[in-house]
Amino acid sequence: xxxxxxxxxxxxxxxxxxxxxxxxxxxxxxxxxxxxxxxxxxxxxxxxxxxxxxxxxxxxxxxxxxxxxxxxxxxxxxxxxxxxxxxxxxxxxxxxxxxxxxxxxxxxxxxxxxxxxxxxxxxxxxxxxxxxxxxxxxxxxxxxxxxxxxxxxxxxxxxxxxxxxxxxxxxxxxxxxxxxxxxxxxxxxxxxxxxxxxxxxxxxxxxxxxxxxxxxxxxxxxxxxxxxxxxxxxxxxxxxxxxxxxxxxxxxxxxxxxxxxxxxxxxxxxxxxxxxxxxxxxxxxxxxxxxxxxxxxxxxxxxxxxxxxxxxxxxxxxxxxxxxxxxxxxxxxxxxxxxxxxxxxxxxxxxxxxxxxxxxxxxxxxxxxxxxxxxxxxxxxxxxxxxxxxxxxxxxxxxxxxxxxxxxxxxxxxxxxxxxxxxxxxxxxxxxxxxxxxxxxxxxxxxxxxxxxxxxxxxxxxxxxxxxxxxxxxxxxxxxxxxxxxxxxxxxxxxxxxxxxxxxxxxxxxxxxxxxxxxxxxxxxxxxxxxxxxxxxxxxxxxxxxxxxxxxxxxxxxxxxxxxxxxxxxxxxxxxxxxxxxxxxxxxxxxxxxxxxxxxxxxxxxxxxxxxxxxxxxxxxxxxxxxxxxxxxxxxxxxxxxxxxxxxxxxxxxxxxxxxxxxxxxxxxxxxxxxxxxxxxxxxxxxxxxxxxxxxxxxxxxxxxxxxxxxxxxxxxxxxxxxxxxxxxxxxxxxxxxxxxxxxxxxxxxxxxxxxxxxxxxxxxxxxxxxxxxxxxxxxxxxxxxxxxxxxxxxxxxxxxx
Numbered sequence: 001x002x003x004x005x006x007x008x009x010x011x012x013x014x015x016x017x018x019x020x021x022x023x024x025x026x027x028x029x030x031x032x033x034x035x036x037x038x039x040x041x042x043x044x045x046x047x048x049x050x051x052x053x054x055x056x057x058x059x060x061x062x063x064x065x066x067x068x069x070x071x072x073x074x075x076x077x078x079x080x081x082x083x084x085x086x087x088x089x090x091x092x093x094x095x096x097x098x099x100x101x102x103x104x105x106x107x108x109x110x111x112x113x114x115x116x117x118x119x120x121x122x123x124x125x126x127x128x129x130x131x132x133x134x135x136x137x138x139x140x141x142x143x144x145x146x147x148x149x150x151x152x153x154x155x156x157x158x159x160x161x162x163x164x165x166x167x168x169x170x171x172x173x174x175x176x177x178x179x180x181x182x183x184x185x186x187x188x189x190x191x192x193x194x195x196x197x198x199x200x201x202x203x204x205x206x207x208x209x210x211x212x213x214x215x216x217x218x219x220x221x222x223x224x225x226x227x228x229x230x231x232x233x234x235x236x237x238x239x240x241x242x243x244x245x246x247x248x249x250x251x252x253x254x255x256x257x258x259x260x261x262x263x264x265x266x267x268x269x270x271x272x273x274x275x276x277x278x279x280x281x282x283x284x285x286x287x288x289x290x291x292x293x294x295x296x297x298x299x300x301x302x303x304x305x306x307x308x309x310x311x312x313x314x315x316x317x318x319x320x321x322x323x324x325x326x327x328x329x330x331x332x333x334x335x336x337x338x339x340x341x342x343x344x345x346x347x348x349x350x351x352x353x354x355x356x357x358x359x360x361x362x363x364x365x366x367x368x369x370x371x372x373x374x375x376x377x378x379x380x381x382x383x384x385x386x387x388x389x390x391x392x393x394x395x396x397x398x399x400x401x402x403x404x405x406x407x408x409x410x411x412x413x414x415x416x417x418x419x420x421x422x423x424x425x426x427x428x429x430x431x432x433x434x435x436x437x438x439x440x441x442x443x444x445x446x447x448x449x450x451x452x453x454x455x456x457x458x459x460x461x462x463x464x465x466x467x468x469x470x471x472x473x474x475x476x477x478x479x480x481x482x483x484x485x486x487x488x489x490x491x492x493x494x495x496x497x498x499x500x501x502x503x504x505x506x507x508x509x510x511x512x513x514x515x516x517x518x519x520x521x522x523x524x525x526x527x528x529x530x531x532x533x534x535x536x537x538x539x540x541x542x543x544x545x546x547x548x549x550x551x552x553x554x555x556x557x558x559x560x561x562x563x564x565x566x567x568x569x570x571x572x573x574x575x576x577x578x579x580x581x582x583x584x585x586x587x588x589x590x591x592x593x594x595x596x597x598x599x600x601x602x603x604x605x606x607x608x609x610x611x612x613x614x615x616x617x618x619x620x621x622x623x624x625x626x627x628x629x630x631x632x633x634x635x636x637x638x639x640x641x642x643x644x645x646x647x648x649x650x651x652x653x654x655x656x657x658x659x660x661x662x663x664x665x666x667x668x669x670x671x672x673x674x675x676x677x678x679x680x681x682x683x684x685x686x687x688x689x690x691x692x693x694x695x696x697x698x699x700x701x702x703x704x705x706x707x708x709x710x711x712x713x714x715x716x717x718x719x720x721x722x723x724x725x726x727x728x729x730x731x732x733x734x735x736x737x738x739x740x741x742x743x744x745x746x747x748x749x750x751x752x753x754x755x756x757x758x759x760x761x762x763x764x765x766x767x768x769x770x771x772x773x774x775x776x777x778x779x780x781x782x783x784x785x786x787x788x789x790x791x792x793x794x795x796x797x798x799x800x801x802x
Contacts, residue, residue, distance in 0.1 A: 005080035011050060012074035018046025018054040019067045026055070084113045092117040097125065299473035299496065300675040306667040307409035307660070317346050317400060324377055324398060328353055331376040335369050337361060342393070347432030348404040348656035349641045350383075350397045357392045366394055374398075383635040388651055397432070397654060399637045406640070408463050408660040411436045412470055423472035424553060424589070426464045428614075428644060429657040437644065437655050441555060441591070444612035444647055445584035450597040450627045451616025456640040456657050457593045458488050460614065461559060462665050463658040464591065465492065468555070469672055472497075474679075480516065480556045482509040484563035491662075491669050496676040499554065500685055506567035509558070511691030513575035515684060516556055516588060520579060523551060523586040535587035553587040561594040562601045573603060577743075580609030597626045605743060611647040616640075628652055717742065721750045722759060722778055731760040731769040 022045050027035050036052060039045030046054055057066040079085065092114040321344050332339050338358035345352045357366070367384045373396065374382045383397040411417060411427035414436040424441035431437055441447065451457050468477055474496035483489040486504045493502050503509045523535070532538045535551060542548035556579070558564065564572045579588055590610065594601055597618065607626075615633035618624050624633035632652060633643055640657035715721075717740060724739045725731040731754070736747040751769070754760045759778075761770035773781075 002081050002083060005077040009074055009077035009081055011053070012070050012077065014046040014050025015054040015057070015070045016067065016074060018051040019058065019063060019070065022046070022051065022054075082112055088113040089117070096121040299475070300672075301470060301473075302668045302671045304409055304413055306671060307412070307664050308407060310407040310410040311405065317351070317402070320401060321346060321351055324351070325353065327376055328355075328373065328396065331369075331373055332366075335365075335372070337366060337369070339366070339394070345433050346400070347434065347654075348400075348406050348430055349637060349639070350399050350432060350654065352387075352432050353396045353398065354387055354390070355394045355396060357394060359392075363394065366396075380637065381635045383632055383654070385632065385651065397635075403637070403639060404656075405659050406430045406656050408466060408658040408664070411438070411658050412467065414438075417467075417471075420471070423476040424468065424555065425471050426467040427658050428460075428463070429640065429642070429655040431653060431655055437653070439612075439644075439646065441589050442553065442584075442587075444589070446580050446590040446610045447592070447612045447614065448602065448607075448610045448627070449591065449593040449614045449616070450602070450618070450623075451595065451633075451642070452618055453595050455616035455618075455636075455638050456642065457595065457616055458559070459640060459659060460616075460642070460657050461488070461557065461591070461593055462660050465489075465557070466660060466665065466668050469495070469497065469668060474552075474676065475550070476552055478552045478554050480512055480554065482512065482556070482558040482564070484509065484560050488559050489557070491665055494673045494678050495669055496672065496678050498678055498680065500680055500688065503688075505692065506564050508688055508692040509564050510568040510571040510575070511688040511693075513556070513572060513579070514691045515688050516554065516583075517575050517578050518687070519554070520583055520586045520588050523588075524582070526551075527586070534585045551587060553589065555589045555591060557591045557593075559593050561592050562596045565601050573606060577605050577609055580606070597623050599626060602626055605745060608743075613645045615643045615645070615652070715746070715750050715753060717746075718750055718753060719782070721747075722754065725754075725760065725771060726773075726775050726778060729771065731771055 021043075022039070026032055033048055033052075036045050036048045040047030040051065045051045054066065054070070057069065060066075061069070079089075095114070096117050325341050325344060329341060332355070338361050339355045341353055342356045343354040345354070355366070357363070363386065370382055370384050373384075374380070377398055379398050381399075385395055385397075387393045387395045406429050408427060411429065416436045416438045417425065417427055420438050420440065422440045422442050426439050426441060428437045428439050439447075449457055449460060465479070468479070477497060478499040479492075479495075479497045480499050481489045481492060481502045483502050483504055484506055489502050490504075492498065500512065503512050523538075527533065527535070527538050530538055530541055532541065535553065539550035542550050561572075576590065576592070579590055583589060592610065607629075613627055615624060615627040615636075617636040617638040618627070618633045621631045621634050624631050627633060628643060628645055630652070636642065640659060642655055642657050643652035644655045645652040720740060721736055724736065728735065728739075731751065733744065733747045733751050736742060736750060737744060740747070742750075751760065755762060755769070759771070759773055761772055763769065
């Protein structure tokens, strides 16, 4: 590169020379080349190449601009030939030596630009110091130093003038400037702070210190040495020593400054100099930082080698697809369905035959023949659905005879997973057309997984968890795992992403969900105080502060919901519904799996608040409707075959889920445990234990997110509901639903609670309930005067709920 720059620089110099000396008119045509050559030999032109380029540049932009351009690029190439760049010049100027700072250690390699700039700066510093010394010599009084150094009492000691003090202190300032990164003023402040314990050795002491004599003024003829770059002033003696008293003892290795006579004192044990104290402080700070780094190491993402490579199937399905296409055409023709196959796509588990319907053929005519088509193809069942994005095209999905396994590594190593920016991106599997499906939990924002035993739910859960370990660190995502079966998620105990150990007790699981509701409300209060609307905006503001600590996203994984619903149905349902309703903006997400998708396990309220679903193979169409609100899951073949319906997707997408073995799960989890220690929150554990003990003991307040003295025993929307009925003069469930945007069940519970408290009257059929209190009585109740009506705990309502 330097050689190329040198050649270009020489060429541009030739162009500059031609523009400078060429004045006569040149010939045109091929005779111009001869003139340039002749002129180049004679020295009147720049030659053929340089002169031709200069003439072309002058013709394009004029002689003056051409000259400027050539000079500019000549300078740039000259710098390149000298291995000097513009950024290096800027850095050298920014890092040039200053009056109050000199680097002690020389670097092995000195950048050329740095050397040039440092040389100029050092010369300027030397000139300024020489002028200061000359000025100090002129201002110093011509006094003869006393022949004895007899110590005077403190009140009789002579005091020097400010100019003398400035003159006498200048050599010490030079020594101080040798401390890296510290200016003279800063070191003077340090010397003033530690001068009392260092009085036996420090040169810089105050005048009122009795044991130290007043320094003598500098002799006019004494010339101070000028410190040059790279010179260590602390190790070399000055060129001329000051006059010392003959009888005074000389220290073994003193640091002498001209213009000062320091009394010789023996070094006492336990006393250090200011320079040594500063060095020790820096060493202690470095050791502290190193210790903190050891305590909190960076998260090590597990390598892909821990996952098995995908095994390609050795079977070719061409003959199978050709035979099924022929039989499918014959079957459609036998039922008088005017349609023909236009495309065949083979996926990992099923093959989709795209059939284009002629005009006038209804879709239900094809779907009504699904069992007959499966019988003619010899398949266990076929799924018929419209192909999104294509007009009049129906997809007939037929199971393959040999299912191709989709490994988790194949999806994690794909471009889709690598390009996903979200920390909560998870690998789900492959679609029929072979594209990798990557989900984003933050956008789902909650996921419901259901299917029969052996359909692939646990493998899907493991794939999601392993994907999070590969995508996010423990500072980005925290996990709460609930495993009532006690055998599925226990392998993850000890990973740093866990907020608490894996919960296996159903009562503690209900307590953990109630803690999640409390944490969600706490985050909303923090975001409200910050003036932001979501967790991402809150973290961006917090990280911009000096000591800011961001809030991680919390993913709550429940492996079997049916067991929790059997133990604490009301608490679990209320907590899940509240998190599902409000958890997205606070960074709280739910992943719920169950093998019994009945209506009493997955209630209508839970379905309404969990928009994203994954359905594995189920036994009946009714169960498919409970999960997906549509049929189709009963046609799945199992072994990871699923229907994925994310939020905003009109039709479910058929996906072959990722397969991960127990050996791979143990390898990834073990690697993460070995490189990062889990840090469980004891405060969270204590709160969950407290809530678990209270589960089932307070029927009127099981949905309370924080049953402490600071919160209201009952629904937190009760004060707002009372305000609404007092304002409108009507007490009905439908009115509370409209005004407070609540569900029917919650609004009805609030009305029943108001009836128990004596705020409204009993139910009267079609008539509205009677309101039994006034606004003044309600205000006095909120003020604490509620003993006659059972409102003793109303004072504990948080201010934001009032």
